[in-house]
Amino acid sequence: MEMQKNSSTLVNKKTITSIAIGGFDGMHIAHQELFKNLDENGAIVSIESGFANLTPKRYRQEYSNYPIYYYVLDNIKHLEGDQFIKLLNEEFPNLKKIVVGYDFCFGKNRKYCTKDLKELFHGDVKIIDEIKLDDIAVHSRVIREYLKDGEIEVANKLLGKEYKIYGHQIKGQGLGSKSFVPTINLKVNEFLLPKEGVYITKTILEEKEYNSITFLGHRVSTDGSFAVETHILNEDIKNNNYTTQIKFIKKLRENLKFDSFEKLKNQILEDIETTKKYFINIY
Numbered sequence: 356m357e358m359q360k361n362s363s364t365l366v367n368k369k370t371i372t373s374i375a376i377g378g379f380d381g382m383h384i385a386h387q388e389l390f391k392n393l394d395e396n397g398a399i400v401s402i403e404s405g406f407a408n409l410t411p412k413r414y415r416q417e418y419s420n421y422p423i424y425y426y427v428l429d430n431i432k433h434l435e436g437d438q439f440i441k442l443l444n445e446e447f448p449n450l451k452k453i454v455v456g457y458d459f460c461f462g463k464n465r466k467y468c469t470k471d472l473k474e475l476f477h478g479d480v481k482i483i484d485e486i487k488l489d490d491i492a493v494h495s496r497v498i499r500e501y502l503k504d505g506e507i508e509v510a511n512k513l514l515g516k517e518y519k520i521y522g523h524q525i526k527g528q529g530l531g532s533k534s535f536v537p538t539i540n541l542k543v544n545e546f547l548l549p550k551e552g553v554y555i556t557k558t559i560l561e562e563k564e565y566n567s568i569t570f571l572g573h574r575v576s577t578d579g580s581f582a583v584e585t586h587i588l589n590e591d592i593k594n595n596n597y598t599t600q601i602k603f604i605k606k607l608r609e610n611l612k613f614d615s616f617e618k619l620k621n622q623i624l625e626d627i628e629t630t631k632k633y634f635i636n637i638y
């Protein structure tokens with residue numbers, strides 16, 4: 356059962372009776388399976404390695420109604436097994452249940468695993484068997500590899516949602532509106548970017564979602580610089596300064612070098628037509 360609380364800062368830790376523990380980068384379908392085993396006073400204990408780039412820390416709460424409490428791995432990784440459990444019992448004095456996956460290990464040199472957790476914690480310990488989808492093991496590292504290969508549709512299936520990044524708007528070369536099509540240029544920090552290429556996407560501006568096409572990569576046909584730029588279909592958008600979100604849906608093609616602006620422009624117009632057709636056919 357899910358609850359409506361959604362900010363850990365507002366939830367008293369004393370009310371928490373069950374927790375799921377892990378890194379939770381991606382908040383993918385296997386993570387969501389763990390959360391299904393929490394009770395209505397459940398919480399997520401997220402251990403921060405500093406390497407999360409699918410759902411970096413401040414973007415993670417959006418994918419669960421359970422409050423998330425963050426712990427820095429470097430601060431707890433030296434603990435012996437009993438010390439780790441002691442910490443959890445102190446943090447959550449009414450803790451009755453812990454949910455982890457089959458591969459969960461913790462403490463000094465990661466030498467404590469699920470068997471030790473069962474022995475050390477006096478309460479209910481629920482271990483979730485490995486979750487796979489179409490024979491693919493669901494793990495954040497696996498999802499990262501699909502994204503790096505541009506295999507968005509597989510990545511999205513494993514994520515259980517469309518992969519989404521946040522960026523802030525920056526100035527482009529100023530060529531787009533003049534020579535090609537207008538685009539919003541983005542600077543993206545923290546998030547893993549999919550493989551260079553052209554993608555069917557949705558772009559969210561001020562909570563409104565638009566169909567879009569996004570180019571991501573080195574502008575090998577113009578100035579060679581790296582860019583993330585999104586063109587919103589069928590709309591005349593005034594460039595603003597709001598945080599922009601991009602949801603990736605499908606890769607259209609690789610990043611290509613064109614020997615004239617004319618050829619690049621024709622290709623871009625063709626990409627836009629393909630994208631429009633895609634959206635017409637799915638609605």
Ligand SMILES: Cc1cc2nc3c(=O)[nH]c(=O)nc-3n(C[C@H](O)[C@H](O)[C@H](O)COP(=O)(O)O)c2cc1C
Pocket residue numbers: 526527528529530531532535536538540553568569570573574575576577578584585586609610611612613619623626627
């Ligand atoms: C749909 C789309 C596809 C693109 N494909 C390529 C490409 O294959 N190769 C390339 O070098 N640049 C590509 N670009 C980037 C253009 O070079 C870029 O839009 C142009 O340089 C204008 O940049 P500006 O917005 O910074 O002015 C693409 C842009 C869009 C919108």
Ligand SMILES: Nc1ncnc2c1ncn2[C@@H]1O[C@H](COP(=O)(O)OP(=O)(O)O)[C@@H](O)[C@H]1O
Pocket residue numbers: 376377378379380385386389454455456457458459483484485486487492493494495496
């Ligand atoms: N495919 C899976 N099946 C079952 N449990 C999983 C799976 N992936 C992760 N978990 C569990 O979810 C929690 C978070 O794991 P984490 O290591 O952050 O995920 P990932 O393996 O995706 O990086 C851990 O308790 C882990 O054992």
